[in-house]
Amino acid sequence: MGKRILTGIQPSGILHIGNYFGAMKASIELQEQNPGNTFLFIADLHSLTVNPKPDDLRMRVERLALDFLACGLDPEKTAFFRQSDINGVCELTWILNTITSLGLLERAHSYKDKVAKGFVPNNGLFSYPVLMAADILIYKSQLVPVGKDQKQHLEITRDIAIKFNQMYNKEVFTIPDPIISESVAVIPGTDGQKMSKSYNNTIELFGEEKAIRKKIMSIPTDSTPMEDPKDPDKCNIFALYKLFSSEQQIEEMAARYRAGNFGYGHAKQALFEAYMDFFAPMRKRREELLKDPAYIQEVLRKGAEKANEAAAQTLDEVRRTVGLR
Ligand code: ADP
Ligand code: TRP
Numbered sequence: 514m515g516k517r518i519l520t521g522i523q524p525s526g527i528l529h530i531g532n533y534f535g536a537m538k539a540s541i542e543l544q545e546q547n548p549g550n551t552f553l554f555i556a557d558l559h560s561l562t563v564n565p566k567p568d569d570l571r572m573r574v575e576r577l578a579l580d581f582l583a584c585g586l587d588p589e590k591t592a593f594f595r596q597s598d599i600n601g602v603c604e605l606t607w608i609l610n611t612i613t614s615l616g617l618l619e620r621a622h623s624y625k626d627k628v629a630k631g632f633v634p635n636n637g638l639f640s641y642p643v644l645m646a647a648d649i650l651i652y653k654s655q656l657v658p659v660g661k662d663q664k665q666h667l668e669i670t671r672d673i674a675i676k677f678n679q680m681y682n683k684e685v686f687t688i689p690d691p692i693i694s695e696s697v698a699v700i701p702g703t704d705g706q707k708m709s710k711s712y713n714n715t716i717e718l719f720g721e722e723k724a725i726r727k728k729i730m731s732i733p734t735d736s737t738p739m740e741d742p743k744d745p746d747k748c749n750i751f752a753l754y755k756l757f758s759s760e761q762q763i764e765e766m767a768a769r770y771r772a773g774n775f776g777y778g779h780a781k782q783a784l785f786e787a788y789m790d791f792f793a794p795m796r797k798r799r800e801e802l803l804k805d806p807a808y809i810q811e812v813l814r815k816g817a818e819k820a821n822e823a824a825a826q827t828l829d830e831v832r833r834t835v836g837l838r
Contacts, residue, residue: 518543519552519654519689521596521645523559524573528580529715530788531700531708534756536660537584537718539694543658544590551591552652552820553581558596558603558644562637578809580719583799594816596648601821601828605647606640608831609673612680613643617672622665646670650686651824658692667691681834685827700756703732705749716753719799722789729785730778739776750780757787 520540528537543551557574565573574595586593596602618624621642628634637644649657649670657667667689674686699707702714709715716728732750737743745751745767755763766783769775802809832838 515547516655517550518656520658521554521556523556524577526710528718541586548590553591554594554596556596583795588812592816592819598817601824606644642666642669646673651827653687654689657689734777742773743770745770754784757791
């Protein structure tokens, strides 16, 4: 059956093309590596640590599910579910909390960064990595693809699993290995910085056509006159254009920049068209899915059913091990 692969994504906002090329595309492609043994879940319990408005949280979870399915997630190959639908994740979190030292959590960068920025932490934010450990260990996951920022959380998961197994002298948990793709390029935003919802420089993944056009047309450029040759490698429009284009298209575009008589307005128009062409099949699929909300709920229900099966077995073993049965 191959190794069990699992990853989670927080429903933290409207997805942008940085999220798509930086994370989502790879998590969808996992289904081809190991169809039938891949788990992907929406980490709604983790999102509660920042106390979102209930309607916002609900909306984001639904949108995330819709957007992933539109982008090609195949629920036959990947079990796709909501974290909060899995019985036992919170119970396992509690049990793991009782063997996790404060020091281990106090060293977590992501916690320290938030506190340094002035965020007043709640206990949930502090024990965020323990919930994440429960997410991973409950399915006996072997491989966990995550971004670089989650590397330390994975190390904490491994520490917790090793400690538990040693403490009870039993190989209850599988020690997971992270898959960290160092090579993922940082996608630039409309201002040339890293695209991020915090910088107001995003191009939405499924934005409304008019709004996307407006966003692209307003990308700031230098004042090189239209007639002058331009260096494509210094242009943010070109950097974004590359995401959507074949080698040949990229070369042709670079030649146009260098030849002159090709203005930034033309480049923006080409970028807009490339964006629309690239996402056309996904947008079409999304329109279809929007007409059938029951289907999405059914996908998440089925995914949870599969995940719950695996979770129940582990939790039973854990309960026996610690003396709750
Ligand atoms: P944001 O920076 O907009 O708040 P998140 O932190 O919610 O985005 O990121 C969700 C996922 O998308 C993470 O795995 C992150 O690495 C990836 N991601 C976000 N922005 C980019 C980007 N500009 N380039 C590459 N990957 C990105
Ligand atoms: N903390 C992860 C993030 O913010 C999301 C996450 C929660 C996760 N539980 C997980 C990722 C388990 C991998 C495995 O990106």
